Amino acid sequence: MIGFDEHGRFLHYCHCGAWGSRGVGFSFLKGRLGTWYCAAHIAEAKPEEIPMEQAPRPIPIPARFRASCEFCGNELNTQSDGIHQWTAGWVMQRAGGGGHGISLPERSNRWAHRLCVENAIRGGTQQQSMF
Numbered sequence: 609m610i611g612f613d614e615h616g617r618f619l620h621y622c623h624c625g626a627w628g629s630r631g632v633g634f635s636f637l638k639g640r641l642g643t644w645y646c647a648a649h650i651a652e653a654k655p656e657e658i659p660m661e662q663a664p665r666p667i668p669i670p671a672r673f674r675a676s677c678e679f680c681g682n683e684l685n686t687q688s689d690g691i692h693q694w695t696a697g698w699v700m701q702r703a704g705g706g707g708h709g710i711s712l713p714e715r716s717n718r719w720a721h722r723l724c725v726e727n728a729i730r731g732g733t734q735q736q737s738m739f
């Protein structure tokens with residue numbers, strides 16, 4: 609059974625009655641509900657109906673979001689989670705050390721992965737501990 613319940617929720621079951629966790633040929637944009645299978649019956653899907661989750665298509669990064677990581681040099685998407693951007697600005701000093709948030713931030717076109725930044729921070733800490 610494939611369709612919508614009275615609350616407008618999309619329900620998709622395998623022909624055996626189990627919940628169809630994998631769908632083929634569905635497209636919300638085109639209004640196609642597709643065919644759905646449970647894990648046991650997904651093998652029945654026609655070869656041309658490759659489940660989306662088994663055919664991951666790399667999503668090209670839009671040019672305006674494409675940048676390279678300052679540390680590793682690899683391409684990154686500036687809209688991704690955890691991407692760091694170089695920002696300079698004014699930070700009010702706290703008595704006893706530390707700072708508040710940055711005021712009047714100036715963002716530069718410099719980017720880095722979170723992991724790369726974390727590695728750099730860790731590297732910096734190691735250097736400090738040598739003194």
Ligand SMILES: [Zn+2]
Nearest residue numbers: 622624646649
């Ligand atoms: Zn089934």
Ligand SMILES: [Zn+2]
Nearest residue numbers: 677680721724
């Ligand atoms: Zn990186």
